[in-house]
Amino acid sequence: MGKESGEKLSVFQNYRMVQKGHLDINGLFAVLPKWFGGFEYDYWESGMGQKDIGIGKEYTSDWKGVREINDYVKFEIIVKVFIKNINKAKDPNVVHAETEVYINSAMYKNHMGTFGKDKFQETLRRIYERYVRYQDLIDYEDKLAFECVDLLNLIKSHFK
Secondary structure (H helix, E strand, O other): OOOOOOOEEEEEEEEEEEEEEEEOHHHHHHHHHHHHHHOOOEEEEEEEEEEEOOOOEEEEEEEEEEEEOOOOEEEEEEEEEEEEEEEEOOOOOOEEEEEEEEEEEEEEEOOOOOOOOOHHHHHHHHHHHHHHOHHHHHHHHHHHHHHHHHHHHHHHOOEO
């Protein structure tokens, strides 16, 4: 596997999606909590900002979701949404804007400290991950990647 050296394994790292066009902004921010709740993530909107920049409005929103899979593995997904040059469109539910979405996701192994930090415990953890839980960890990594792709498709569905 070669991934047992660290306890944090990044699955999506600074994945960037850019769209200039129509966006269902209310639908997007209504569906994000539902998506996180549907996959049983503990989630919160960690940052939010809105300002008028003269040529339109600018909006930022940061979301973080954490889900404990078992006593050894934990998932984390961070979504950052930047919407600028927001102008009204013909449809009242849609705006014309430049949108950037960043997604970072990581799988944390040994998140409860089952194995300690000394060299012997670190060696045991690597053996455990390489030989005992090898297939499970690959399956969990794939599961997180599929969830991120599902989230991306959900976000894309709100671009018109």
